[in-house]
Amino acid sequence: MSHTSNTTTISTAGAPSRRNTELALLAFAVIIPCFAYANVGLALHGEMPSGMLGYGIGLGLLAGVGHLVVRKFAKYADPLLLPLAALLNGIGLVLIWRLDQSPRLAQLAKNQGFKFVPSAPNQMLYSALGIGLFVAVVIFLKDHRILQRYTYISMAVALGLLIAPMFFPAKFGARIWITLPGLGSLQPGEFAKIVLSIFFAGYLMVKRDALALASRRFMGMYLPRGRDLGPILAVWALSILVLVFETDLGTSLLFFGMFVVMLYVATERTSWIVFGLLMSAVGAVGVASFEAHVQARVNAWLDPFGGWGKSAASEQISQALMSFGSGGVFGAGWGQGYSDLIGFAANSDFILGTVGEELGLAGVMAILLIYGLIVERGVRTALAARDPFGKLLACGLSGAFAIQVFVVAGGVMGLIPLTGMTMPFMAYGGSSVLANWALVAILIKISDTARRPAPAPAPSPDAEMTQVVRP
């Protein structure tokens, strides 16, 4: 830890707080979605949408509240995280509203016997709740190191969150929801991501020396002792269980990936990565060999158009691919695409398809860059953090965020087999929006601590006494 200072922004001289930069960026993050919103309205109905003013004010208010709270309670926080998240959230709202206008999706809902309910107002509510959670975390989490005290409670909570969906009926082929009658449903996996990273960070911080040093050298690699293998085996087993019982490839991959990333950061042992990759390969292949649900996804990935008319999974992924292809380089323009042909989950897991079709290659690249920036700001926070727990936590959270983006975007674009996960901030879904705002809030707190100027050394009582004697 001794050589961190030359690579970070910390200095005792006091870094600029960059709060005004954040405010300026936030203004863009509000204005861009407003323009987008107006664009959709003009394209679809030939007039400015009636909710335009309310939407603009709402988004502006949320962003403003977020900013003020950060200004007051996390003065030295990273200036990019909040505007980037707000921008994605705003664009996501416009995309969801745009898909609400699709008569095709309304018809689809009707044909399936549902009443079509527009999703945008709900998403607006979730966004407000998300900002609320963000504000609460920024205000009440005085120091992220407090979380370290709850290492084992976190483990218990995470296990509970992960296991809970097994007792609820499967929805859309995956068992990842907790349904509360009258209240709606919750995706505990999204929250488990955060809670679990707290547990990993706390656990690894304590055990890192044992894991890193007590090892034998074998074929150029440091092999961990048998008893130290315990934790990684346990997490691996847990993720396999999630995969088998909840048929949720994405969550399983996410947790295991996050754990391997954090283990590597804690121990600096490459052998853990090799082990991790081997184990996830074995797990994935093993489960795919008997899980029909996973097999269908893999087949749809290998030959999306081959399964046309035979498998809904194939058809949906081919629809998504055609959405991207039809968008081309510059896209069809807001409101002028046909990404609603994707049908089910067009505004959640597949929301990137709408970006691809209406904003084109240019738009998708921009969105991916924004996600990339969020991740890199998170990792930068990890670099800057002065305590190992903060480092591990920031690294774990940003790693998980990156893996989630990769798994869902890669799935939708046919790069890897599709797994049911949501695009953070953009996709429709309360759990996802809430959890990701909490995630950003924790990163903001860590970065605030990291960038906060070190307290000036206490004045020595002897200072007055020292005299410089000039000859």
Added chain:
Amino acid sequence: MNKPVRRIAIFCGLLVLALMLRDNWLQFVQADELKTNKHNHRVDIARYSQPRGNIIVDGQEITGSQETNGIDYKYKRTYKDGPMWAPVTGYSSQRFDSNQIEKLEDKVLTGDDDRLFFNRTVDMITGKGKKGGDVITTLNAKAQEAAFKGLGDKQGAVAALDPRTGKILALASTPSYDPSTIAGANDGAAYTALTKDKNQPMLNRALRQTYPPGSTFKVVTASAALENGLYKDVDSKTDSPLPWTLPDTAGVELKNEGNLPCKDATLREALRVSCNTVFGKVSADLGNKKMMDEAAKFGFNKPIDTPVRAVPSIFPKDNRPQNAMAGIGQASNRVTPLQMAMVAAAVANNGKLMEPYMVDKLRAPNLNVIEHHTPKEMSQPLSSEHAQMLQSIMETVVESGTGTAAKIDGVKVGGKTGTAQHGVDNSGNPYAWFISYAKTDNGSPVAVAVVIEGDDNTARDDIAGGRLAAPIAKSVMEAVLKTEK
């Protein structure tokens, strides 16, 4: 702990980079392929998002577009006199793709054709929607009506050509169907009913169905005889014994229809009364190779694109007795009605066969012509001299032979009847054929071929082409002659 953190940063960067590369692959490299993928519903949505251009006959639109309130499609294709024009237009369906002119000229009709680029750009700048161009056909509405009404509720087809240019004047097929009934997105039941109908109403018999040609093929055999110098003219006696046995058989006699004066008959007499023995022997004397060559010159053995593709008419390689039978159109040779109209047209046009076509012009929405078809010569199956000899004997057929029903006052009409047996031991209902042309001082404006598939209610002897098919040919010719004036 910072070294691994940096590596994790690189790893996350690589994840995003992989997504970006994949996205470039999808949206740039593969974009066109995905855009036009056959499963891509956007193609159909775009096709019906504005009124299609029209198919035009004699200045009148025979198609239209109707606004609908469907989710996917804004407009639906409509057809005027759909059943009558279906063999020309084909269909354009929101659910079942399209065919024939609707498919082949789709780019012009939707306005996507490269030659309409300027129009599109101007319309875009001036804020008008994209418009489709029109397809102007060569068809003659009166002739088509005569053909379609003449066929009535019988099963059959008519093809009529302008021998001088190859313009298709009439193209009728019955039973037919109304393409309007399958144009919509919800017309699945109608489509299924049509495809399952055992009378095949969607089959374009004029272009896509082949029949044994029967005695009408004797015109081809006669021209082969003249062209190959087997007989020098049509009025000298041929070397035709009666009875005549098929070559390479143990005394199987080729019979004539009744007791006809066919012994050593001239070609004129043989065609007038339709002697099987004379033409069977001509084919046998010339041999399979020469017969195939002559048939090929008339357009056999290859598909013909009008631009709607007509299936190839066949004159196959065969053994000697079969080849002799093919000379009278009763072996494995098969023809489309269009092919037989081409045979009549080649004779009428003094031996020159013009390429048949039915799209005359393609017209941009601003009425500029973007393509004008020029008539092309396809081949010369027989010399002008021989063609005139054949005309003379075909005219005899109508004047005093089996084809008198096609006689038109004041106009020279040449023709040939045919009654084709088919099925195992000729058990199928025979086909009645008639091919003919009319000739005025300006050359021949029309050649026509009519085929009628007999049904169970038709008496077998009643089917002879002269009685069933010739009157239809006559009314088609009259319709053309009337509009010609």
